Amino acid sequence: MSLEKRINAFIELGTFLKQFKNKVINDSVQNLNEKFYDDFDYLIKRQKAFNGWFTEVFVLESIDAIAEMLTKENLQEWVSNYEINDFTPKNVGVIMAGNIPLVGFHDFLSVLISGNNVIAKTSSEDNTLLKKIAEILIEIDAELATKIKFVERLENFEAVIATGSNNTARYFESYFGKYPNIIRKNRNSVAVISHNDEKENLNKLGNDIFQYYGLGCRNVSKLYVPKGYNFNQFFEAIFEDFQDIVNNNKYANNYDYNKAVYLLGNNQLLDNNFVLLKEDESFSSPVAVLHYEYYEDIEELKNHLQSQKENIQCIVSNEAPIESLKFGEAQQPKLWDYADGVDTMAFLTNL
Known part of the structure; x- marks a missing residue:
């Protein structure tokens, strides 16, 4: 599956996701809407029943932030910084946090855009939205079905990206230390x-x-x-x-x-x-x-x-000597604003 096809799949996903916060239907994704719109809208409303912190307002904020990332301009600018060639894909295990809605999406995206296969272990606090998004992606391009897997326990992986607390990070380092890895702690x-x-x-x-x-x-x-x-x-x-x-x-x-x-x-x-x-x-x-x-x-x-x-x-x-974001920008990261300052794409394209 070519890089261009992967980018196009995520652009279409972004168009679909962009509809929900402002409830503006886009006819260019009519086929997706006929199959998924009502179910996805209902799933958004149901999130608070699964996790009391996931109110509809904040779930919609997260989905819209992802949609803003998934434009042709953003995706092409992002990948232009890396040499992404055709290669035998690696199976990358991703252990995701569940503190905010879809917090694991960027890792999921990065693994797939880099050409690798994602084996995702979602948090019990956030285990429905990403699975539905994966289903939508596979509808957009059936080739992605072989590149996405959700599991309860990581097996048959060749590299790992794991996010957790300082305590769980020690466990991750012990268990996954022999594999290429990114292990994130509290920040x-x-x-x-x-x-x-x-x-x-x-x-x-x-x-x-x-x-x-x-x-x-x-x-x-x-x-x-x-x-x-x-x-x-x-x-x-x-x-x-x-x-x-x-x-x-x-x-x-x-x-x-x-x-x-x-x-x-x-x-x-x-x-x-x-x-x-x-x-x-x-x-x-x-x-x-x-x-x-x-x-x-x-x-x-x-x-x-x-x-x-x-x-x-x-x-x-707003203090000039301090290298910083402006007030109000903390929750608006770009695709290249990596968690913990670790370049996930550089890691994935050099496996």
């Missing part, structure tokens, strides 16, 4: 705020924090703020658009639990009734909690963040 994202950041930018930061309830590695879990910062600016900027997040029972339970634990421990908190701010050096914070830390010198902070790059997925900021 978190941070934001650097200045006194000059306006309400509009801080509102965009709210998306980086609250999208997917803060469960993704690209979600901001810690703020760096200048000494003497007035947090009222931040709270006012996020209140109107994000206060309803606490209406999700799972999120509300985390908010109430963490608040009770911190207060019993006499921890000092900043609270706006839907997110807790706690001064803490740790990058990783519980659901409904943001850690924060003060800084005085931006260059010193830049050096500190550089020294911690193995623990940071991405940085959002």
